[in-house]
Amino acid sequence: MSGPTPVLLGVRHHGPGSARAVTAALDQCAPSAVLIEGPPEADAIVHLAADPGMRPPVALLAHATDDPGRAAFWPFAEFSPEWVAIRWALAHDVPVRFIDLPAAHSLALNHGGRGRPSPVPAGDAPGSPDRSAGPCAAPRLDPLAALAAAAGYDDAELWWEDAVEHRRAGGRPGGDALAPFEAIAEAMGELRATFGESESESGCEGGCDGGSDAAREAHMRLKLREARREFGDGLAVVCGAWHVPALTEKRTVAVDRQALKGLPKVKPQLSWVPWTNRRLSRHSGYGAGIASPGWYGHLFHAPDRPVERWMTTVARLLREEDHPVSSAHVIEAVRLADALAAVRGRPLAGLTETTDAVRAVMCDGSDVPLALVRDRLVVGDVLGEVPEAAPATPLQRDLSRLQRTLRLKPEGRERDWELDLRKDTDAARSRLLHRLRLLGVDWGEPVCSRGGLGTFRETWRLRWEPELAVRVAEAGVWGTTVVGAATAKAESEAVGSAALAEVTALAERCLLADLPEALPVVMRVLADRAALDADVAHLAQALPALVRSVRYGDVRRTGTAALGDVATGLAERVFVGLPAACAGLDTDAAAEMRGHLDAVHQAVALLAEAAPAAPTPSKGPAGPGSSGLRGRWAGVLGVLAEREGLPGGIRGRAARLLLDDGRLAEDRAARLMGLALSVGTEPAEAAAWIEGFVGSGGSGGMLLIHDERLLALVDDWLVGVPAEAFTDVLPLLRRTFSAYDASVRRTLGELVRRGGADGGTAARGVGGAPGFGPDLDPERAAAVLPTMRLLLGLDTGGDTGGETDGGTGTDTGVGPDRDTDALTPAMARAGGAGR
Structure with missing residues (x-):
């Protein structure tokens, strides 16, 4: 040969x-x-x-x-x-x-x-x-x-x-x-x-x-x-x-x-x-690949004693991750791997033997640190490099230049980047990542920030995959630079978009990516779509993204005045058409519209903060302090909350939003709940109202905890539900209350149990105050008076003329002290609460 x-x-x-x-x-x-x-x-x-x-x-x-x-x-x-x-x-x-x-x-x-x-x-x-x-x-x-x-x-x-x-x-x-x-x-x-x-x-x-x-x-x-x-x-x-x-x-x-x-x-x-x-x-997913490239790379480079060198590398990794691994562990792991290879008849300890030895000696039999070894060493996160002289498209070269300028080096390992948009470099990094996402090059993925909720903060999870080179080559048809290609694609997508929500989402992405040349085209298409679309659900679905875009002008220094005008006009159209759009909906459509209701409510609050309108008088449940967009929106919610014939979930949700904003008095909210839970209301419709009113996770549960009048209304209604209808309303109630935290559910159970002796109604207590016992308990009230007097500075250290309780030496506080006497009723009520 x-x-x-x-x-x-x-x-x-x-x-x-x-x-x-x-x-x-x-x-x-x-x-x-x-x-x-x-x-x-x-x-x-x-x-x-x-x-x-x-x-x-x-x-x-x-x-x-x-x-x-x-x-x-x-x-x-x-x-x-x-x-x-x-x-x-x-x-x-x-x-x-x-x-x-x-x-x-x-x-x-x-x-x-x-x-x-x-x-x-x-x-x-x-x-x-x-x-x-x-x-x-x-x-x-x-x-x-x-x-x-x-x-x-x-x-x-x-x-x-x-x-x-x-x-x-x-x-x-x-x-x-x-x-x-x-x-x-x-x-x-x-x-x-x-x-x-x-x-x-x-x-x-x-x-x-x-x-x-x-x-x-x-x-x-x-x-x-x-x-x-x-x-x-x-x-x-x-x-x-x-x-x-x-x-x-x-x-x-x-x-x-x-x-x-x-x-x-x-x-x-x-x-x-x-x-x-x-x-x-x-x-x-690569059919001709290997399961352990990191291990094979080690075998290729180890000139001698590959097992000893491998165990040393594993020990170094585990130490860096704060696992207690000593030289003795390395020695014993090598001995065990060689022994396993001999028992199994292998010429040299392979990956199976070394893995078994690492698990037994260095990981104490646990697969948790062993998974780290497999991820970092057996497979590895090495990313190769190619020289600048290698052929590349103009777009790829521009991207490489931006990566060097912004110090965003592609890495094969997943990494989180915290960006502060108030800094020029971080803002430029954010723009690059958003432009690449618009081009379909998903190098980075936005994630929830751990550092806070400010709009100036962004968190990205970056990992470079080889397929992204193909995406860059595909994006080259839109232009020779990242900003030019992103602009051209945004304009093309705007013209080709059929739904209003798609255009508003695109406008948001253009603002995030800072594409001022694409915005006029997107805004023109947005205005045309908004003028022709009469579906309130579509308008409500498009509004949140549009309003979020208006806020970006503060942090990203992007002009959004024209966008704010479009958003305000869109909100006004939602206000006008929403009550009629909520009528005649089935269960699924009502649930979807209730989601739009929440989204519009948040969007109106953000829009009012970004572009406050002139005060305008309002009537109804909004109260005398209503003004501008918020006032008009409160009027719409008032109509939804009181209009008969609308789905119960929507009416209950509208009442809850008004209550949270302080535009609905508690007495009025209790009256609306009483009407919704009256005997003449179908149980399923009443359950839907409850879900809309308190079905928002922990906040709904806390509302019932702090306002036992509302809890009593729910309790009384539930006790009175006919047996044949109880099975139908149970899924709705279970879905509502299962969203609460365990502590909230436990507290609600305690409140209901405490009022159980009164026919299922929560105890009203002294003077009708919820949560307190019906009678005074002077002895329990007197027990806390000495501490209260000390806290208020009423105890002069001398004899106050008080009596002792049963020879125990405890001052009951009964005497001529006027301030002490003034405290007695309140303490008595506090003592009665424990009954």
């Missing part, structure tokens, strides 16, 4: 053992050129692999020029055999070529769909399952499993690790570095002869077939012939082991060209993009 014929190095994708073996084989045979399984269009940019700024994991990204959403990746890790071969060739000034099916064909054959890029491996595993075949062909579909079974292994991954990954290149010193590849080629030949040459999976995700194996192998043979004419026979071919027998077959050029005839084509564009360890892992 070391003669004039090409050297075929069959490898497994992302295998550190294969990578070491490839390096040793190349050193031994010193080829005149190196051929790699990959898209030939990448020959023009393969030299960038030697750039100091190129740090794997990285991937070749190919996308259709006229349809960037149709894309595919060829990922490389630092321990990938193909990457090692490329770096070896560039370091030794040896030509390197890609020989797989061109990206022009594989993209055209990609059925993954727009926006679902498919990672295509640069080299297949020795055998990969074919999803399209039936279960009866399992051995043929997974050659790796067949070889493992022949060797007596139940786990194909375990066999490959023992047979290849734990081997050192060339075996013993002075051994033949090509011998392992000859053995693998022979095994693959037997498997293909036994199980047939069915197509093996190419590792595509999302339905990509990337071309059949027959077409791919035909193209490889054509490229191999072409390279032999150019460089002679001293070639080295690094490809998936499954393809090695096919490359040695005797096929004519005409037959191979016929296999490629008629394949569809597109115009591709290739570039290098960063990749991540998480995307290399199998559980991320």
